[in-house]
Amino acid sequence: MITPRGLYEFRHFFSRELGTEGAGSCSASAVRALIQELIEAEDPAHPLSDVDLTQRLARHGILVARRTVTKYRGQLKIPSVELRKVHY
Numbered sequence: 345m346i347t348p349r350g351l352y353e354f355r356h357f358f359s360r361e362l363g364t365e366g367a368g369s370c371s372a373s374a375v376r377a378l379i380q381e382l383i384e385a386e387d388p389a390h391p392l393s394d395v396d397l398t399q400r401l402a403r404h405g406i407l408v409a410r411r412t413v414t415k416y417r418g419q420l421k422i423p424s425v426e427l428r429k430v431h432y
Contacts, residue, residue, distance in 0.1 A: 370406055376416045378404065383422055388430040 345352050382400055386392045392400070394413045401408055422428070 372416070375401065375406055375408060375412075376420055378406070379413060379416055380420055380422070383417075383428070386428075388428070391425045391428040393425045 378401065379397055382392060382397055394410050394417065397413045397417075398408060398410045401413070417424075
């Protein structure tokens with residue numbers, strides 16, 4: 345699409361859909377929001393790893409790979425589990 349601000353691919357305007365356990369789908373932005381909620385609710389002494397986040401998303405019926413969780417966490421500018429851990 346040509347816009348006054350330049351040329352953009354159509355995919356720029358649409359969020360990606362991810363599969364769920366049922367036959368439905370979930371947008372990537374919804375998954376990122378859920379990841380952020382899970383991290384905000386975590387225990388600072390025992391933060392959730394990307395594997396833990398993947399498992400919790402699966403309990404919500406959202407099937408994503410650990411690599412995808414890592415990518416979305418990076419897009420949200422949330423540090424890794426080692427950097428989020430609070431040492432007492």
